[in-house]
Amino acid sequence: MDRFEYSTSNLQPNESYILRSYNIKLYDGDNKTLFENGELILTSHRLIWFLPGSNNYLSLYLKYIVYIEEEKPNVFMFSKSKRLNLYLIEPPKIRPPGPVSISSFNFIKLSFKDKLDIEFVNALNNVVQQKKWETVELVQKTDVKPPIKFRTGIVGIERSLEEKQKATNESISVAFQDLNKLMLMAKDMVDLSKNISTKIKDKQGDITDDETIKFKSYLLSLGVEDPVTRDTFQSDSEYFTQLANEICRIIEKPINEVSGIMVLTDVYCRVNRARGLELLSPQDFLSACKMMEKLKLPIVLRQFDSGVKVLQLASQSDEVIVDYIQSLLIQSTFLTAENLAKILDIPVILAKERLIIVEKFSKACRDESIEGLRFYPNKFLEDLYAFCFFFLLPMNSINFETEKQYSPSQWCSRHRRSDKVEQNHIENVTKLSQDVKNKFQCESNILFYQYQNPFSVSLDTIMTEMEELVEFLLEIGNARNWSSLWLGGHSAGAHLAASILCCNLRFSISGFILISGIYDLRPLINTSFNAALKLNDNSAKKLSPIFKFSTVLGAPFNNKILLVMGEFESPAFLEQQQRFAQEFIKIGLKIKTEIISNADHFQIVEWLNDENYSLTKIIIEMIRAES
Amino acid sequence: MTVEIKWPWQYNFPPFFTIQPNLETRKKQLEAWKTLILNYFKQTNQYILDLSDISNLELFNNSSISRSLNRDDVILILDFLTRSENAEAIDKNKNRWYIYWHSLREWAHIIYSWAQKTNRTNSVLTFYEIRSTPNEEFTELNEEILSKALQLLESQEKAEIILLQDTCGVKIF
Numbered sequence: 001m002d003r004f005e006y007s008t009s010n011l012q013p014n015e016s017y018i019l020r021s022y023n024i025k026l027y028d029g030d031n032k033t034l035f036e037n038g039e040l041i042l043t044s045h046r047l048i049w050f051l052p053g054s055n056n057y058l059s060l061y062l063k064y065i066v067y068i069e070e071e072k073p074n075v076f077m078f079s080k081s082k083r084l085n086l087y088l089i090e091p092p093k094i095r096p097p098g099p100v101s102i103s104s105f106n107f108i109k110l111s112f113k114d115k116l117d118i119e120f121v122n123a124l125n126n127v128v129q130q131k132k133w134e135t136v137e138l139v140q141k142t143d144v145k146p147p148i149k150f151r152t153g154i155v156g157i158e159r160s161l162e163e164k165q166k167a168t169n170e171s172i173s174v175a176f177q178d179l180n181k182l183m184l185m186a187k188d189m190v191d192l193s194k195n196i197s198t199k200i201k202d203k204q205g206d207i208t209d210d211e212t213i214k215f216k217s218y219l220l221s222l223g224v225e226d227p228v229t230r231d232t233f234q235s236d237s238e239y240f241t242q243l244a245n246e247i248c249r250i251i252e253k254p255i256n257e258v259s260g261i262m263v264l265t266d267v268y269c270r271v272n273r274a275r276g277l278e279l280l281s282p283q284d285f286l287s288a289c290k291m292m293e294k295l296k297l298p299i300v301l302r303q304f305d306s307g308v309k310v311l312q313l314a315s316q317s318d319e320v321i322v323d324y325i326q327s328l329l330i331q332s333t334f335l336t337a338e339n340l341a342k343i344l345d346i347p348v349i350l351a352k353e354r355l356i357i358v359e360k361f362s363k364a365c366r367d368e369s370i371e372g373l374r375f376y377p378n379k380f381l382e383d384l385y386a387f388c389f390f391f392l393l394p395m396n397s398i399n400f401e402t403e404k405q406y407s408p409s410q411w412c413s414r415h416r417r418s419d420k421v422e423q424n425h426i427e428n429v430t431k432l433s434q435d436v437k438n439k440f441q442c443e444s445n446i447l448f449y450q451y452q453n454p455f456s457v458s459l460d461t462i463m464t465e466m467e468e469l470v471e472f473l474l475e476i477g478n479a480r481n482w483s484s485l486w487l488g489g490h491s492a493g494a495h496l497a498a499s500i501l502c503c504n505l506r507f508s509i510s511g512f513i514l515i516s517g518i519y520d521l522r523p524l525i526n527t528s529f530n531a532a533l534k535l536n537d538n539s540a541k542k543l544s545p546i547f548k549f550s551t552v553l554g555a556p557f558n559n560k561i562l563l564v565m566g567e568f569e570s571p572a573f574l575e576q577q578q579r580f581a582q583e584f585i586k587i588g589l590k591i592k593t594e595i596i597s598n599a600d601h602f603q604i605v606e607w608l609n610d611e612n613y614s615l616t617k618i619i620i621e622m623i624r625a626e627s
Numbered sequence: 628m629t630v631e632i633k634w635p636w637q638y639n640f641p642p643f644f645t646i647q648p649n650l651e652t653r654k655k656q657l658e659a660w661k662t663l664i665l666n667y668f669k670q671t672n673q674y675i676l677d678l679s680d681i682s683n684l685e686l687f688n689n690s691s692i693s694r695s696l697n698r699d700d701v702i703l704i705l706d707f708l709t710r711s712e713n714a715e716a717i718d719k720n721k722n723r724w725y726i727y728w729h730s731l732r733e734w735a736h737i738i739y740s741w742a743q744k745t746n747r748t749n750s751v752l753t754f755y756e757i758r759s760t761p762n763e764e765f766t767e768l769n770e771e772i773l774s775k776a777l778q779l780l781e782s783q784e785k786a787e788i789i790l791l792q793d794t795c796g797v798k799i800f
């Protein structure tokens with residue numbers, strides 16, 4: 001019954017009247033309905049049922065009918081059947097309103113008053129078979145009528161969604177039409193704003209400053225006045241030049257705000273947003289950016305190794321960036337690209353590029369693990385050279401021949417009076433110590449381990465203490481990332497350092513600087529020093545590095561040992577150095593020996609705080625040399 | 628082997644376990660690995676590194692910072708050691724390595740000067756005798772390495788290796 005719809009009695013085009021029957025009752029499936037005693041008109045397309053004198057017409061399109069059947073007579077009834085069953089196909093989802101919205105039956109019945117109208121039944125069968133409606137589709141008048149929404153449930157919701165979508169599509173296309181209009185309008189607006197701005201310029205006196213500023217800000221928000229467009233130029237290069245200038249003008253301030261660097265795509269968006277209309281193509285934009293460097297503009301295009309392109313302030317050199325990020329690295333032990341991006345307020349991709357630059361400059365090193373890529377300060381190349389230097393300051397000397405040989409104060413070029421020399425030396429070395437401390441605080445760690453009175457303790461004790469000191473230094477070194485520890489000494493200090501060199505090297509020391517040392521103590525037995533030293537032949541031999549020469553001094557010490565004397569030292573000292581050097585040559589180790597011209601036993605170290613002093617240069621060169 | 632290793636600062640520095648792409652940095656890093664590996668083998672008195680073991684070796688795995696070296700990285704470092712004569716691959720697949728914390732040349736020199744100092748020249752010494760000399764650097768030296776070092780001396784005409792019944796001996800001149 002739900003296939004019926006409200007209609008009029010008017011015939012549609014191509015529809016023709018066929019037959020009429022009277023006193024017809026409609027059944028919805030097996031159920032009686034209120035539609036009784038009506039007239040039924042058969043046309044080529046529909047069945048139209050109505051009550052005589054009423055304007056309500058119900059029509060059933062014949063296309064719904066699949067099968068027509070006379071109802072079998074009831075066994076209890078003697079009369080012949082007077083009802084006709086019409087089996088129907090499923091109604092379409094969307095259809096004009098009818099008397100019944102939903103029916104569970106897929107058939108209706110037409111009940112005739114007395115008996116079947118045979119003529120009507122035959123005509124109906126004919127018409128249904130002819131299927132005239134298929135040849136010409138009826139224009140359904142009901143489509144034009146606004147649909148009345150009374151459907152509910154899922155079907156209803158689906159329908160309304162469909163309708164909404166349709167409406168949106170329509171409004172979008174309308175909107176696009178509007179946009180075209182807007183573009184035209186915007187052009188006028190820009191013209192207008194130009195006019196206003198020139199007027200403001202001309203009539204500056206008439207308008208208050210406040211108003212001027214207000215106006216200007218309006219104008220700014222309107223975008224770029226007079227954008228550079230291709231058609232105003234004859235050649236491409238001229239166009240790109242002007243475009244490059246324009247991009248620079250637009251972007252210089254924002255780029256400064258984001259620490260001097262911006263990804264090209266960001267710039268592209270900003271420039272086009274600023275232009276508002278006459279949008280740039282990416283190709284033109286890129287070509288213009290490529291011109292920037294040639295034009296010496298304050299902003300340049302740069303491509304990172306990974307392919308990322310950016311615009312960057314020309315003033316911002318890599319060195320400046322590297323220094324800055326290096327300081328950040330040191331502050332925060334390590335940085336990821338995400339960390340840095342947050343700190344600098346730049347995109348992560350740029351932060352990564354920057355860290356890679358720092359790494360390239362050897363100021364950072366990477367840690368790649370499941371925790372991600374992190375960058376650390378490059379401690380591998382932080383050269384903290386440690387240099388431990390022993391000074392033992394001599395006591396007053398007495399004037400005998402051997403004594404003279406081993407009393408450096410007798411062999412100096414400056415002063416006649418030997419006691420004064422030593423006094424001077426103590427002052428000079430103390431000052432040197434102080435100077436070096438101040439000067440190299442950051443570059444290297446230099447420890448001055450001064451014995452106030454070396455001869456008050458036995459040489460053995462001093463040796464043991466020295467070894468302990470070296471052990472202690474190595475521990476510090478390990479904790480403080482010293483890349484190397486050098487041991488050095490002057491005079492008796494050189495003897496100590498050489499003793500450590502020869503004690504089978506339990507220590508990993510990088511190299512030795514031995515200045516004016518005594519390596520064989522035996523000659524000292526016959527000097528007055530021995531009163532304090534208390535050496536005999538045996539103990540002197542035991543404490544002399546020259547007799548304990550280590551056989552295990554391997555290749556790592558090639559060019560890592562320096563023996564040096566002053567030109568004006570006593571022959572005994574010079575001989576000591578020569579003999580000691582011989583021992584190295586015997587085991588095939590390359591060492592450096594130097595004689596410093598014009599220097600005596602004291603000057604040789606006193607001059608060390610002069611950077612241009614030849615010995616200073618030699619020492620620094622040796623320490624810095626690659627292993 | 629309960630020798631306590633004094634780890635250098637690098638060992639606790641996470642980037643030490645990532646081979647550095649910057650060549651200058653890498654060189655320093657490899658130097659540091661070289662020192663560490665040689666010291667480690669010296670202190671634990673080992674001579675052979677088996678790469679199938681590296682995941683168990685504390686040397687290449689610092690659990691306190693959860694960093695470790697993978698096999699390829701270890702081979703890269705060992706190749707670096709090979710250049711300074713401090714390592715040598717035993718098999719073609721680079722699975723087993725000799726670690727020379729003294730180069731063969733140094734070992735040869737050490738043994739040669741020991742023999743001279745202790746008047747053992749011109750008499751036959753068995754390899755066992757040399758290896759069981761107490762308190763010398765070559766005490767319990769790996770036999771193959773000892774043999775290689777002595778072969779080196781032989782090529783310098785400072786020694787002659789003699790095959791005894793079931794062992795080897797050497798005469799140092």
